[in-house]
Amino acid sequence: MATYTLRKVLSLIPMMLFISFLIYLGIELMPGDAVDFLIPPDALATMSAEQLNAMRESLGLNDPFLVRYLKWLGGLLQGEFGYSIQSGVPVATLMKNHLPATIELTVTALVFSSVFGVLFGVLSALKKGSLIDQVFSLIGMAGVAIPQFLLGLICINAFALHLNILPAGGRMASAGQSFVERLPYLLMPALVLGFSLTAGVMRYARSSMLDSMGRDYMKTARAKGIPEWRVNLLHGLRTALTPVVVLIGFRLPMLIGGAVVIEEVFQWPGIGSLFVNAVRSQNTPLVMMIGFFSVLLVLISSIIVDIVTAFLDPRIKLS
Amino acid sequence: MENKDVVVSVKDLHVNFYNNNRCNRVLRGVSFDLKKRDIMCIVGESGCGKSVTANSIMGLLPELSRIESGSIDFYYQGRDIRIDRLKRKGKEMRELRGSGMAMIFQDPMTALNPVFTVGYQINEALMYHNQAKTKKEADQMAVQLLKDMGIPLPQQRVKEYPHQFSGGMCQRAMIAMAMSCRPKVLVADEPTTALDVTIQAQIFELMLELKNNNDTAILLITHDMGVVAELADRVAVMYMGNIVESGEARAILTRPAHPYTKALLDSIPVLGRGKGQKLEPIKGSTPDPYNRPKGCQFAPRCPYATKECETAMPGEQTIEEGHMCRCFHNLLKGEGI
Ligand SMILES: Nc1ncnc2c1ncn2[C@@H]1O[C@H](COP(=O)(O)OP(=O)(O)O)[C@@H](O)[C@H]1O
Ligand code: SF4
Ligand SMILES: [Mg+2]
Numbered sequence: 001m002a003t004y005t006l007r008k009v010l011s012l013i014p015m016m017l018f019i020s021f022l023i024y025l026g027i028e029l030m031p032g033d034a035v036d037f038l039i040p041p042d043a044l045a046t047m048s049a050e051q052l053n054a055m056r057e058s059l060g061l062n063d064p065f066l067v068r069y070l071k072w073l074g075g076l077l078q079g080e081f082g083y084s085i086q087s088g089v090p091v092a093t094l095m096k097n098h099l100p101a102t103i104e105l106t107v108t109a110l111v112f113s114s115v116f117g118v119l120f121g122v123l124s125a126l127k128k129g130s131l132i133d134q135v136f137s138l139i140g141m142a143g144v145a146i147p148q149f150l151l152g153l154i155c156i157n158a159f160a161l162h163l164n165i166l167p168a169g170g171r172m173a174s175a176g177q178s179f180v181e182r183l184p185y186l187l188m189p190a191l192v193l194g195f196s197l198t199a200g201v202m203r204y205a206r207s208s209m210l211d212s213m214g215r216d217y218m219k220t221a222r223a224k225g226i227p228e229w230r231v232n233l234l235h236g237l238r239t240a241l242t243p244v245v246v247l248i249g250f251r252l253p254m255l256i257g258g259a260v261v262i263e264e265v266f267q268w269p270g271i272g273s274l275f276v277n278a279v280r281s282q283n284t285p286l287v288m289m290i291g292f293f294s295v296l297l298v299l300i301s302s303i304i305v306d307i308v309t310a311f312l313d314p315r316i317k318l319s
Numbered sequence: 320m321e322n323k324d325v326v327v328s329v330k331d332l333h334v335n336f337y338n339n340n341r342c343n344r345v346l347r348g349v350s351f352d353l354k355k356r357d358i359m360c361i362v363g364e365s366g367c368g369k370s371v372t373a374n375s376i377m378g379l380l381p382e383l384s385r386i387e388s389g390s391i392d393f394y395y396q397g398r399d400i401r402i403d404r405l406k407r408k409g410k411e412m413r414e415l416r417g418s419g420m421a422m423i424f425q426d427p428m429t430a431l432n433p434v435f436t437v438g439y440q441i442n443e444a445l446m447y448h449n450q451a452k453t454k455k456e457a458d459q460m461a462v463q464l465l466k467d468m469g470i471p472l473p474q475q476r477v478k479e480y481p482h483q484f485s486g487g488m489c490q491r492a493m494i495a496m497a498m499s500c501r502p503k504v505l506v507a508d509e510p511t512t513a514l515d516v517t518i519q520a521q522i523f524e525l526m527l528e529l530k531n532n533n534d535t536a537i538l539l540i541t542h543d544m545g546v547v548a549e550l551a552d553r554v555a556v557m558y559m560g561n562i563v564e565s566g567e568a569r570a571i572l573t574r575p576a577h578p579y580t581k582a583l584l585d586s587i588p589v590l591g592r593g594k595g596q597k598l599e600p601i602k603g604s605t606p607d608p609y610n611r612p613k614g615c616q617f618a619p620r621c622p623y624a625t626k627e628c629e630t631a632m633p634g635e636q637t638i639e640e641g642h643m644c645r646c647f648h649n650l651l652k653g654e655g656i
Contacts, residue, residue, distance in 0.1 A: 216424060217432040222379055224444045224496065225417030228408050235432050242434075314480040315433055 001307065004318040008303045016296060017073075023291040024069045027284050033061055034085040037281035059085060072288060082285035084278075091289045094274060101171050102270030105190055105262070106254045112194035114248050117201025121244075122237060124202070125209035136202065143199025152192045152265035159188060169267035189266040193259055197251070205244045212240035242312045249305035253298040256290070325394060326503050326536045327353040327376060327420075332389035332403075334371055334380065343608050345371050347560040348389070350635070353504065358530055358537045360547045360568070362583065363557035366605055369540045372557070373506045376538070377422050378402060378412040395419045395503060418448040420504040421497035426513045427489035431481035437465075438477030441496045448500045464495040468525060487518035491525065498529060505529070506538045511546070523550055544587045548572055556580045559605060559616035561632065566642035576644040576651045578621045615647070623648050 035055050039047065056062050060071065075082055081091040120140075124133040160168035167173075172182045212218070213236050221235040222228075260272035267273075271290060278286035310316045334346035345368050353359050361369045374380045376391055391402040393415065405412040416422075424430045431440060441461040442454065451457035458477065465473035468491040481489055490510060497505055507526065511519040527550065530537050539550060547554055551568040556579060564577035575581040582601045603620040612618050614629040621628065625648065633645045644651075 216426060216429040219379060220424065220430045220440075220493070220496075221432070221443075223377060223416055223422040224447070225413045225415065226443055226447045227413065235435075239432060239434050313434060315482045 001310075001318060005303065005307065008306070012296070012299050015299060016292070019295050020073070020288065020292050021069060023288060023295075024072065024284075025065075027282060027287055028065055030282060032282065034059065034282045034284065035061065037283075038085065068284075072285070076292070081289050084286050085283045086278075086281055086286075091285050094286065095271070095289065095293075098269060098271045098274045099256070101268060102259060102263070102272060103255055104171075104186065105193065105268055105270060106259050108186060108190035109193035109197055109259070110248070110251060110254065112190065113197035113201055116194075117198045118205045118241075118244060120198070121202040121205025122209050122240075124206045125213060125240075126232060128210065136206075140199040140202050143196050143202075146196070148192060148196050148261045149265050151195065152189070152262060155188050155192055156265070169265075171269055189259075189262050189268055192266075193262045201244060201247060204247050205240065208240040208243045209236060212236045215239070242309060245308055245312060246305050249301055249308060252301040252304065253294060256294050256297050322352070322354070324354045324356075325352045326355050327394075327538075328390075328392040329353075329372070329376070330390045330392075332372070332375060332391065333387040334368075334375055334384055335387050336381075336384045338383060341609060345384070345560055345608070346375070347632075349557075349560070349562055350389075351555050351562060351565060353536045353538055354553075355503070355536050356530060356534045357552045358526070358539055358550050359553045359555065360551035361538065361540045361555045361557055361562075362542060362544060362547055364583075364601070364605055365542060366608070367557045368560045369542075369557055370508055373422070373508050373538060373540055376402060376504070377416060377420060377506055378405060378407045379416075379422070380407065393419065393504075414448075417444050417502070418500040419502055420506065421500070421502040422506040422508065423490065423493045423497050423510050425509040427493050427510075428481070428486055428513070430493055431484075431489055433481055436478055436480055437484065437492045438462075441465075441477070441492070441499055444496055444499045450500050460499070461495075464499055465492065468492070468495045468498075469521075470495075485518075486514050487521060490514060490518075490522055494522075494525060494529070498533070498535075501533055502535065504536050504538065506540075508540045509542070510539070512541075512543075519546075526550070544572075544583050556583065559608070559611065561616065561645060562643075563617065563646070564642075564644045566639075570639070570642050574651060576638055576642065576649040577617075577646050578623050578648075578650065579617050581650060582620075615645075623650075 033056070035052060038055075039052075053062070060068060063071070072082065081095075083090055084094055120136045124136045127133050156168050159166045166188050167185050169185075171185050173185075213232070217239075218231060218235055221231045256271055259268070259270060260276060262268065263270045263272035264276065274286070275290045277283070278290065306318060310318045329352075330350050332346050332349040333344070336343040336345050349368070349372055351359070361372060363369055371380070371384070375386060376393075380386070386403045389403065393400040393402050395415065396419075400411075400415065402412070402415075405415075431437065438458060438461045441464060442451070442457040445451040445457040445460055446454070451460050461477050462473045465476055470476050470488060470491050476484075476488075481492070484492060493510075505526075510526075511522050514522065523546070526537060526539070529535055539546070541547065547568060553566065554568050554571045555562045555565040556571070556577060557563070558579050564571060564575065564580045571580060572584065575584055579601075582599075585597070585599045586601055588596050588598060601620065606612060606616070606619065612629070614627075614631050615621070615624070615633055618624045618628040627647050633647045635643050635645055636649070638644050638649055638651055
């Protein structure tokens with residue numbers, strides 16, 4: 001397994017080079033550049049072409065495309081992430097400030113959706129066709145069908161504006177609050193995000209469990225005379241779990257960039273909103289860094305998924 | 320209890336399946352006795368209710384089915400247990416399964432759970448039926464069981480997963496699991512259909528050994544008359560939910576009374592019937608269970624059928640000592656028995 005992991009991690013390097021180049025190219029191909037967004041439109045009218053050019057020169061925007069990419073890459077290799085063109089703040093600092101918020105939000109939503117998704121899905125499968133199964137499948141459909149922003153707005157309207165029991169947005173009332181004090185802020189965005197994620201896990205868990213319940217080994221287990229709960233939860237669920245874990249594993253990349261919509265709706269100061277702004281203003285160093293880590297996480301997740309699957313299913317060999 | 324050797328007694332068993340609001344009368348009055356140390360074979364084409372019979376005894380019928388009438392008595396530890404009255408998933412039934420009666424299945428490769436080691440799956444049976452007190456004890460017993468079933472390197476094999484076993488090995492492991500609590504009855508539902516011929520022979524060898532060493536009664540389901548010729552003490556021939564003929568294996572094989580039995584025998588080469596046998600497949604196919612013939616179920620395919628056969632299903636007739644047949648014109652009639 002160690003050699004497998006090592007080989008996989010090494011194979012990440014060329015992949016990351018290629019993908020980061022593509023992202024860089026993507027930003028390059030967008031119309032305009034950072035300077036166009038840096039200067040307010042009314043100020044732009046008063047500036048001469050030389051002034052603008054000097055600014056481009058100082059930001060290194062006049063270098064040829066390839067040179068700029070290589071410079072960025074060189075910086076990355078030295079652990080130098082560059083500065084936000086917009087604010088001049090080091091990208092590393094920005095990431096450090098925004099990442100915890102995103103992780104807090106997405107981890108809560110992922111844990112919530114995984115636990116309840118599996119629970120409800122398995123319950124649905126065990127009680128297939130019953131009222132409870134139908135209720136869950138209805139909830140599941142709602143989770144898929146209702147857009148996150150809409151559900152977010154409805155919840156803000158209901159719980160913040162009308163009932164006034166939860167704050168409408170933000171992450172904390174004042175700096176330095178403890179996790180418990182911040183909990184009311186986290187609750188709504190995490191649950192709204194979690195709700196839409198639950199549906200997927202639930203449907204997956206249900207069909208996977210049903211599949212497992214129809215297998216021959218279930219009958220063998222019953223023929224052995226072990227209790228029904230053990231037949232279902234040990235033999236049935238344990239085998240049904242593998243595909244569900246894969247699904248959850250492939251959601252790990254959400255930890256960095258996945259909650260864009262929710263972060264916008266709830267003004268959650270995370271990476272998502274940072275990223276949206278950075279793309280809008282062609283803030284190349286910031287976009288590159290967020291993009292880079294998102295992609296890296298996607299690739300790492302797939303390695304994790306491989307390892308976990310091999311661990312869960314003895315038939316699968318890492319190779 | 321008429322005979323103290325009888326372990327399972329099935330009487331006039333009717334089982335219906337309720338599928339898509341339609342009722343399929345799958346078993347239509349099945350009766351037989353299974354005796355200690357006997358191998359009883361149930362033969363018949365597929366779809367005639369062999370597995371349903373086996374599952375009824377094990378309390379493993381699917382949800383959509385119901386025992387309508389009849390009885391299944393299991394004589395176990397001095398008690399007469401009415402299997403048909405027990406709740407299928409209830410505690411009593413569960414405690415019988417695996418300890419009093421055990422079952423092995425058609426496809427050993429899928430019958431074992433792929434994510435648990437073979438040893439673990441054998442241990443489960445041992446622990447739940449209090450054969451072993453500690454996990455360690457169970458481990459040792461599992462090794463011994465695999466060894467008894469003729470699996471080489473049992474110490475190593477218990478730690479392996481089913482996919483590391485061949486089909487024959489899997490079935491041996493299944494038998495090890497089934498025999499772990501020394502059941503009185505072993506139900507084997509086409510245990511070798513998925514295996515190749517040499518492996519088949521080995522598995523049958525093993526089953527004969529088990530029956531002789533443990534006094535186990537074996538209910539062996541098969542659609543292969545060849546298997547019957549080799550193993551069976553007694554035979555029940557099933558067709559469309561009825562046992563149409565039953566009796567001593569020798570009698571049935573050499574002097575079949577029911578046209579269906581004869582047709583089955585004519586369709587396969589039988590050992591001891593000499594060379595130059597003419598093989599003839601059975602004509603036609605089994606009727607649609609929802610659209611059955613009115614009288615004898617075999618009538619549409621039967622070369623001996625008369626008008627009478629289309630009026631009613633013939634009743635059980637004892638045509639000689641221990642030989643039952645359900646046919647208006649049984650083939651032994653002319654012989655003056
Ligand atoms: N799970 C099931 N659902 C619906 N019908 C079934 C089921 N199992 C068996 N049956 C019905 O019972 C009949 C007998 O089946 P079975 O006992 O499996 O036959 P076999 O003799 O091949 O073992 C089938 O023809 C089918 O109509
Ligand atoms: S009762 Fe008639 S149709 Fe049925 S098997 Fe006998 S001869 Fe054939
Ligand atoms: Mg069958």
